[in-house]
Amino acid sequence: MKTSILHDPKWSIDSLSALRAACTALPGVDAAALQQIADREAELTKPAGSLGRLEELTRWLGGWQKRARPQLERVQILIFAGNHGVVRQGVSPWPQDVTAQMVQNFESGGAAINQLARVADARLRVVPVLGLASTADFTTAPAMTEAAFLEAVQTGYDAVPRDCDLLCLGEMGIGNTTAASALAAALFGGAGADWAGRGTGLDAPGVTHKARVIDAALAYHKAEMAATQGAAEAVAVFDPLEIARRLGGYELAALLGATLAARHYGIPVLLDGFVCTAAVAPLARLAAGGLDHTRLSHCSAEAGHARLAEKLGLMPLLDLGLRLGEASGAALAVPLLRAAVACHSGMATFAQAAVSGRT
Secondary structure, eight states, rough: OOOOGGSSSOOOOOSHHHHHHHOOOOOOOOOOHHHHHHHHTTTTTTTTTTHHHHHHHHHHHHHHTSSSSOOOOOOEEEEEEEEEEGGGOOOOOOTTHHHHHHHHHHHOOOSHHHHHHHHTEEEEEEGGGGGGGGGOOOOOOOOHHHHHHHHHHHHHHHSOTTTOEEEEEEOOOTTHHHHHHHHHHHHOOOOHHHHHOOOOOOEEEEEHHHHHHHHHHHHHHHHHHHHHHTTOGGGGOOHHHHHHHHHHHHHHHHHHHHHHHHHTOOOOOOEEEEEHHHHHHHHHHHHHTTTTTTTEOOSSSSSTTTHHHHHTTTOOOOOOOOOTTTTTHHHHHHHHHHHHHHHHHSBBBBHHHOOOOOO
16 A cells, blocks of 8 residues: 555755755655565566566556555646746747747647546646746846745645646746756756757757857856856756756746655656756756656657656657657656556456466
């Protein structure tokens, strides 16, 4: 049985030091549940390992749910929306007010994720972070003040329902692939050209301009962060939380907070595309195994996603050429997880089916 949620910790993220502590105080997987799942797998009417990654997904779900029989009765999709001041640099062909318009579309049921959530039999909630206030243009200032960054992280943390069996994360925010690319470059090295992609439909000159904007942001923040850390070289050595504050966005900070809450509550997480993966990458940089409770739903067509997934050791479940965001890939992967659970729970054992075992 899963541990009672009444005893799960609730963190108050009121300072960067408190957030850092929360990011390093990470409970592990339930070894007893993993063993019970493995024992049952060995008795099911199939050759060992013949269901491939479905078997691994069953162990992953059950281990983090602390259940020998994992379940997916309550699947929650959370979409965090936010606006970005860097849009003023011409990094998107779409105006910033599209973010609010798409939030309304989600709420009225007209977006792709609404249809996919129904197919996945999942609850859907959209959270406009900090009322869709825009971050600062991070080419000339930190994207967020410390207080606003922490509020956004806490918003994501508080949005996670403790009773869900699986959390699917997504985002919406015009300009947020620029923030994700800047985050990836700062955390893992490289220039803007190594990470910038088409986003919401840039042409080749637009991608080149976007890469230059990212380079300008990296150069602007490098010296001050180096002074903070006492280093003079690559941005990658700096505090991941400070990188997230300076180069991220409100919805990205909320994604980090939600992923952190899920770890504290024992909830497995399906990540969506490039922006979602970049948003939670600081957790992996802060703690070994920080993303062990997550799986990557798909590999986005956005240029930097495959590279970022490799850096984080995340193997996507699907590769459908998506670059929509809004948790679309995560929702599409839910039926795959339901299939894994159905096989594990519903198949007969060799003894039940009177089938001879391997000699």
